[in-house]
Amino acid sequence: MKLDFEEVSVARLAKSYGPTLALAGVDLRFNAGTVTAIQGSNGSGKSTLLWLLAMLALPTRGTIRYGQYGTSHADGLRARIGFVAHQLQLYPGLSGHENLVLAAKLQDIPYAEKRATDLCDALALEEYWNRPVRTYSRGQAQRVSIARALLHEPRLLLMDEPATGLDVKSTASLVELIEQEKQEGAIVIIVTHEAEFANAVADRVLHMDRGRIVEREA
């Protein structure tokens, strides 16, 4: 069963990988219809934060709340979370369209094939959608990954370096798409190194260093 929420909050969130402290007690709140960009140097904990929010990792300490729900409702919450990871999480032997159909079926979306085809059309993927993903450029695969994250109309959209490999035109489309998601009430959280891109899409920009939020910009 899909569970909906209007905000995501984290409290004293920490994550260690062995002796390495990746996230050192972060308190944050993200509201529906907002776009937050997170910046910081390599290893500052940005991606770890996204992985924790996507429930692909468990925190060492602290809590994450999706509205009234905690992570114990993971299955219902996952149906409302979309994630564009830095590693694209696509099967290289399947075509872009097949990857989308598989994801749609796993999301239990009615008319999965049609939904995948519609999204391919909307994101102009039809030129290469029947070729195996291993033949794609980074930018083409990135667009399929973005399409997959949007398949199930997520409330929480997490994007790790979404503009990587995209040309100028595709980046402009991505900015438009993020704005559209925001208008539809999504909570969008983007990790990016590109300050210009962050400023173009985000309502607020957070800076991280050594696992902590060190600066907030409106």
Added chain:
Amino acid sequence: MSTLRAAWLVAMKDLQLELRTKEILTSTGLFAVLVVTLGSLAFYTDPVSSPNVAPGVLWISILFCGILLIGRSWALERENDAVFGLLLAPIPRASIYVGKTISALILLFTVELLLVPLCLIFFQIEPSGIMLPLFALVFLGSLGFVSTASLFSAVGIRTRARDLMLSVLVFPLVAPALLAAAVATRELFAGATMTEVLGWMRILAAFDLLFIGFGVWVSRHLLAET
């Protein structure tokens, strides 16, 4: 979504990938032929002693082919971190383990369809009357092996020492089932009927149920965190 429906989607995805590349079947099939050929050249002396030797060669081939096949099947999940695409979906965690087990079993059984007749030919064993119980034994033994190896491969997603873990943990765990399978196969080759090996089959079926049940229960937790 139910565990079985999600498992079916995961298994179909694996088979679709394999149908396209035929990578696993080709490498595993060739390896199986090589092991049986080498085994028959090295150990075959006469038709009288062959029923004692052939079961060992057959089950060693199945074991090594299975490890090769399962290793490759889970390597596909690690490429591009694709498995996390599955973990992002709102499906029961156990369905990933069950799906991977189903697809690995189908692929291994496909290789065994070539391996078993080849073994019978090379060791000059009369096939009449033993094919049905032999394939039942091979299926039950493979199911236990695949369900155990898939479980430890699922753990291996997060471990660098995954190959070492497969060898160190899986082989001792499946040893009782493999011994039962090898002994039952030897009895079949020596002329035992299906009824006479039914006891061994029950042992294998019990082992399979135990490991599938354990795998389903444990995989929910194993696949929960990266």
